[in-house]
Amino acid sequence: MKNTRASFRQLLFSALLALPLGAAAQEAAPDEEDTEESKRQLEQEFSIGAYYLDEDAYRFGKYTGLTDEGYEPLIDFRLESRPEWDSGETRSWRLQGWRLGLDSRRVEFDFRDQGTQHFNADYREIPNNRFNDGMTPFLGVGTGVMDLPANWVGPPGGTTSSFATLEENLAPIDVGWERQRLDLAYDRNVGRQWTFSIDWRHEEKDGLRTFGGVIGNSGGNPRAVVLPAPMDWETDIMEAAFHFGNPRYQFGVALYASWFDNGEKSASWQNPYGQRSGWAPGVGFPDGYGLYSLEPDNQAMQVRLYGGINFSATSRLSADLSFGTMDQDDRLFDYSVNPALNVDIPLPAEVLDAEIETLHANIRYTARPLDGLGLVFNYSLDERENDTPRLVWVYIGGDSQNQKDPEEGRINLPYSYEKEQIDLTATWRATRGLRLKGGVEYRDYNREYSEVVDADETEVFAGIHFNRWEHASLSLDFATSERDVDEYIGNRPFLLSHIPGTVDEDDFENLPAMRKYNQTDRDRDEYRVRADFFPSPKFNFAIAGSWFEDEYNPGADDLLGLNQAEVKSVSFDVGFYPVEGVNLTGFYTVESYDADQSSRSWASASSAVDPDRNWFVTSEDDVDTWNVSLVFDQLGKDKGVGGHIELGMDYTYSKVKSDMDVTGGTSINAAPLPTLISQMESWTVFGLFQINRRSAIRLSYEKQELRTSDFALDDVPVDGPSNVLLLGQAAANYDLSLVMAAYVYRY
Template structure:
């Protein structure tokens, strides 16, 4: 084993430099708002960083070289107990300095100039980072320790004054108490090619820009031209948001066995994102893209105690998460004239604006207890238990069905544009959760480990909203009464609808008007047993069995169960190689599949009984009876995994891994069906001849295939009592069974099936090189990925010839190519100063048929001047880009 002895370095007073660094750190910390922000219950992010500081910052080793001693293992490469090679740790860049008060410290500041060329405003380049030309405070750190009292203090940060800046502070006394705090920002650019038609972007009120008329001008061709002109004048608008997060956590040992902890985190998201508005029914009338204003605030609080001794561990915690949306509703003006249709009392063009109720303020609370106990005298066993109780609730003020006064034919007291039309004025929503998780592990011998587990989880939805207008009556004063509400049932479809109102008629009722929300609940039970047996030092096998049971309310299947079996084998006895193999198989089955009855209590068929004659389609048909939803369908799933690590030389590792996964849906005639596959293959190489040189490279391939089938409704014999179908005559007793079955040709005609097949494949290649050339050190990393999705389909047999010819047999391929090359060259100018030259090249190329043709005009029209557009797509889609980033940074150490 090689050992390097380093001469001691003299201690030098760096007081003036400490002051200089303190000033720079203070400037950066001026951005640090301890209103605390984070996204986890423990109060701090796992890693602080940004695109130019991907690795965690350690003030003592930042930009340092590798330690020739490794982790005290053999040279040239350090390895895990299983033989895997891993990177050797970094050396401290310098020995710690000591103040007169006995504090030892490391510290540095890195700053310089950054420049970007190319498509710097492209969405792909800016998506999660903020890099501009000019001065850039890349990173800094300060680490202080006082050995005589065990106190410590550390501060790190980077990207100062940018939208991806980050800072972290921790201080305390080792094995006694600790305080941790952080602040970071992350930008998220959704698109850089948006073309908004409204003023007030990123707010809750969108008003049309000059040149556009709320409710349209009355001339569709003029409106289309005006929309295209305003969109062109606002091209290349960036839509995105910034997430600001901070957090604070406190840990303190009360005794040798008891510990207290508490945390508070805060997250703020501000900006906007594209948002779809469907105006009208039947697939939408002039659907268009809007911008949803984002102004979210989330507070997370956690407190608890932890106990640990030689045999027992116990943890109790209580947490609360409070979400606030500071934009309650999104109101927008439409630039098109929507016809009144069958909604009476509103003239054409009267629908000038629409409204969405956005995510509500909500609170979530949880208490959790965790217990673990060792029994060393009983086969060295261990028992664990977790009990968790949670509740989520919101009581958002509800909005009326529409902003415009409307009159529904045959209905009196039409107040649909006020909250008087609602059965309640606030949501009063609540969902409760329960979790019990038990585990027992024992070791009868040193070579055998056996584990058993039992887990129960449930959700209970106590939300109940009735689509009942208690102030409205049918002509003659008639009403339906159910669930404690007397009135007119059913909503006005879509705020500003130009089509029929979906209100249950008293004189001509139907069975498919929704009258009540569906409170989905479920219970999940997991029971499992596993064992791991080490046959000898070179061979081991393992196996596991688990049964998972789902009990669901208001779903097509009330119960599903899945048996999962897993076996594995490890061989460490091969010459210079380790082989790992595993196979998993799952078989899911369930109770009888019902496509209509689970929802019967939530539709108007509950109020108005199905008639004994005539067309009963709206009562009898909910969906195609041969359709199987993928989370409820019978399923057989098999997964094979393999990994081979080969130690070609002491300093060279070769590896290959593969996964082959196949899923079958044996009872699904429609929906996901046949065979679904997901495969992956990976090759990697890791070479570490010395601490001054290393190289890695990898290649990954992935592929998948999925098939779906469905059949459109319409064109059949109809669901009318007395109709003779290929599988029987329709009667009131069998209408739901016959009319939902495509074999009957009643509503679904089996010959009119359509099929779609998705094929995905991806390639990723990458390498990295690190080499020290005397005092110079070079790091180069490269990654390139290429992914393609093919979507092919067959059309229904009743599609007309023009449609068949124009549609072809598939969509154009979706593809993306992304390449990133980053190089860093470090040149020490003296013992405390290092110059870093940075170069980063990014290239992206995307093909997405969803945006085909919309790069020139956002308006899709089939009959210009005579019909409203089929869509208004204001995002021109992802664009190809090519950028180069250059940096010249100077690092100064204390």
């Protein structure tokens, strides 16, 4: 079948290449110089040709769909009708298609009756190919039920090495998915100042993703398998709005609604591991199954009211208020899929009736009271009130044990939060070409069921932008902020998730010294600088740099977690245009991401306070990114339209090198991790050869090499870990060439 397909593609490719020759011969007549026809803008365009890839490279085509060695058709088109500017007509339309022969195809239709109405339909397919070198012994891949083959061997107490028939049962799988997305948008002017708009998006997402499935509870008995989980999702989003706008007043009302539907509500798998201690009878192979729930259907609705008034050309007050709900009421699964397990206490609810109410408000006042002085005062509120009921769930650990005692039940924590922000920004154009900026921002956080209830953050920022010089401009920006928490109680979620009285106030699960970085004290500094130079119209260059630093729990060396993070970046850009039609541009960006974190390896009350069990990770990502592009777009121009040539080359290089060093106290056995490398190098040569006014040949050759190393994937067989059966894919690597040839016809 594959050979037949390849032959068809070769035939198609040959036919496509023959097309331009025929067309060129047909149009060999002299150009219609200086006729009305020759001056008419050519609006319709068809490109037909082929891509040729010289080796299979699933990952290369991650987003394009160019994955298989051989030919793929290239079909692009653009059909358009624009009225003459002075014809009095207002209607125009455009129908355009891109990459119709690939899985990344897109078609857009746009109709505009200018000043009255506008309609747009945009269909896109977006592939996301992850890997195709994985393997699994499971049958039923792509469905919600995955069984093992009849000859599977999973002896009691065994690990992955005991799966005697694993190798003979491994089958390859392609992991990835594709979105099919249709956007429809219509807006209509209702009178001179009113607009009604409605947008609808329908999206389907199908494919396979990886999902870890574990059976077991504690004490070293969990056994896991990485599975190809099904993806069968549909999402609809609707937005409708009435808007009134004139230079003095603007206001409106809008409705947003989203519906998500999951075609697969769960995935279950037959336990490949034999019965072991700590598991209730009937959990191991062949009778035991595991099941995880997949994402429930959900809905969201939001109503927005907004209005603004311009008191004058220099002062304005606006307000924007949105309130909405997000909810889901999918039927809940049983505590376990395994019928052999004892379940005495029923679920506290058949459906969760989960709901979050949202409120978002913004009030903004802007003014320019003096020439050059601008002021912005802003207040915003973001509130998420989670009204999901709090219930006691007497759960079963990993489909592997009989139901726990009622007092061991746990209570869900429907997190809520509220954020308020007030900020004042002033800009001052001191003289022509000198602009100053400064301001202060205050944020207040309030959370429920979290380690921290109240926190606040104050930020001060300033900047200067100078473009007074004829051949240069310069800007500098600085910001510093301090986040303070009132009280960090590390075991608050732990206590709140237990039935009152079943745990002591001092009990904890997370180490008391651990501080979660999204909630704890933080000092943040940010600097930015940018300089642009334009010594001549033929040459320009720019330098831009930034430095961010986050310091967590400043002054508290005994606390654990993320301690510090730093990002540095410098970019150089250059543009050189020696003569008309020659464009040389390029950039180089060097970045560094550093982070330090600490923790303590512990398993008992004594080890929880033993500093010799502390460990530290220092990570550093160094990134180099290059691009150079040289384009000649006026070659052969003196020969008229026919003979005109555009030629160019593009070189892109991106290399990320990640180093992690783990060190620890005397009780810790640690060593640096292997360096993670990700290096992509791409050469492209491209050209457009104009045969005559209507016909052209477009050619390109791209050579791309990807080299990645990943210690979590490379040289790790499917049964490498004793207690996890993996898919066994390696990090992506390829070195390939892509040739594209197309005949372009305009009329």
